[in-house]
Amino acid sequence: MRVLVTGGAGYIGNYIVEELLDAGHHVRVLDSMLWGDDALEPFEDDENLEIREGDIRHIEDLSYAMDDRDAVVHMAGIVGDPACGVNEQATQSVNVEATKSLVEVAKLHDIDRLVFASTCSVYGASELMELNEGSYLNPLSLYAESKIDSEEIILHETQDQFADNDITTTILRLGTIFGWSRRMRFDLVVNILTAKAVLEGDIPVYGGEQYRPLVHVHDAARAFAAVLDADEEKVDHQIFNVGDNDLNYQIKKVGRIVEENVEGAEVRFVEHKEDERTYRVSFDKINHILGWEAEYDIADGVQEIKEWMEEEEITDYSQKEMRNSEYPYM
Structure with a gap:
C-alpha cells in the first residue's frame, strides 16, 4: 500500500512510519518539521520512504503529498490541552479547518482509506465504570472539542450513498500515551513523573484520584x-478506542508504579484541585x-x-x- x-x-508518527515500512508499505511523510526530522533519521535511507x-x-x-497515495494516516495537529490553549485560533485552523481541506483533497485524489488520530479525552468526565465508543461525549478542553469536530467532519464527509468514491474511514481514539520516542515528550503524565523521579528523586502527584486510560506509544x-x-x-x-482495559489507572497508582521502578525516588502527594477529567475506557471493541x-x-x-x-x-x-x-503556533 502507498501511505501518506x-x-x-x-x-507517535515516527513509530507509525516504522511499523508501515516494516510491513512493506511505501510511506510518504508530510510534516511541518516544527521539532525537526531527527525522529525519521533511522529510516532516511529506506527506498520506501519519502519525506516532505x-x-x-x-x-x-496536501495535494502534492496525496498524489498517487492509496491511504492517509492523519496524525498532524496541535496535540494536548496546554498546547491547544496557546493560540485558540491556530488550534481551530490546524485541528479542524485543515481536516476539512484534507478530506476534500482526499476525495479528489481517490484515496481509498483514511485513518484519523483522535483522543479518549473526548469522554471528558464520567462516573460510568467504563466508557465505550458509543458513550456520551463530554469534552472539557479545546483540544477534545477540536477532535470531536474533526471526527464528525471525517465520518460525515467521506460517506455518500450516491458517490462512487467513498473513503473507508476509521477513527482511533487514543488513550493517554506514554513511553520513549525518538521525538521525546515530557508533557505526558508517565513521562514527566519518570523524569522527575530520575533527576530529582521526587514524584509529585497532584490530586491523584482521577482515572486515565494509558497506552504505550509503540502500541498506539x-x-x-x-x-x-x-x-x-x-x-x-x-x-475504536486504543488502549488496554488493564491500563485504566488512577494517577496516584501511576505515581506508585514509577516509584517502584526508579530506585530512591518517592511519591509526594500534593493537595490540589482535582483535575476534572476522569474516565475509564473499554477497549473490548478493538480487541x-x-x-x-x-x-x-x-x-x-x-524503564x-x-x-x-x-x-x-x-x-x-x-x-x-x-x-x-x-512552541508559538501561528
Whole structure:
C-alpha cells in the first residue's frame, strides 16, 4: 500500500512510519518539521520512504503529498490541552479547518482509506465504570472539542450513498500515551513523573484520584498499522478506542508504579484541585474486531525512559522541544 502519514516525524508518527515500512508499505511523510526530522533519521535511507516538509493548512502541500497515495494516516495537529490553549485560533485552523481541506483533497485524489488520530479525552468526565465508543461525549478542553469536530467532519464527509468514491474511514481514539520516542515528550503524565523521579528523586502527584486510560506509544502505532491491514468491512466508518482495559489507572497508582521502578525516588502527594477529567475506557471493541492487544505496560515505559535518560545523560526535562505547549503556533 502507498501511505501518506501526516505528522510522521512526531512523537507517535515516527513509530507509525516504522511499523508501515516494516510491513512493506511505501510511506510518504508530510510534516511541518516544527521539532525537526531527527525522529525519521533511522529510516532516511529506506527506498520506501519519502519525506516532505509542508503544512496541512496549505492545499497545495496536501495535494502534492496525496498524489498517487492509496491511504492517509492523519496524525498532524496541535496535540494536548496546554498546547491547544496557546493560540485558540491556530488550534481551530490546524485541528479542524485543515481536516476539512484534507478530506476534500482526499476525495479528489481517490484515496481509498483514511485513518484519523483522535483522543479518549473526548469522554471528558464520567462516573460510568467504563466508557465505550458509543458513550456520551463530554469534552472539557479545546483540544477534545477540536477532535470531536474533526471526527464528525471525517465520518460525515467521506460517506455518500450516491458517490462512487467513498473513503473507508476509521477513527482511533487514543488513550493517554506514554513511553520513549525518538521525538521525546515530557508533557505526558508517565513521562514527566519518570523524569522527575530520575533527576530529582521526587514524584509529585497532584490530586491523584482521577482515572486515565494509558497506552504505550509503540502500541498506539501498531493500532494504525492494524487498521490498514484489516478488511475494509471491519473498519469502515468505525471508531475504536486504543488502549488496554488493564491500563485504566488512577494517577496516584501511576505515581506508585514509577516509584517502584526508579530506585530512591518517592511519591509526594500534593493537595490540589482535582483535575476534572476522569474516565475509564473499554477497549473490548478493538480487541475483539481487530485482535489488537497492548504489548507494553507502564513499568516498561518507565524503564525505557529511565535507561535512555541515563545513557544520553539527560539532565533537563523542561527543554522546549520536548513540550508541545512551548512552541508559538501561528
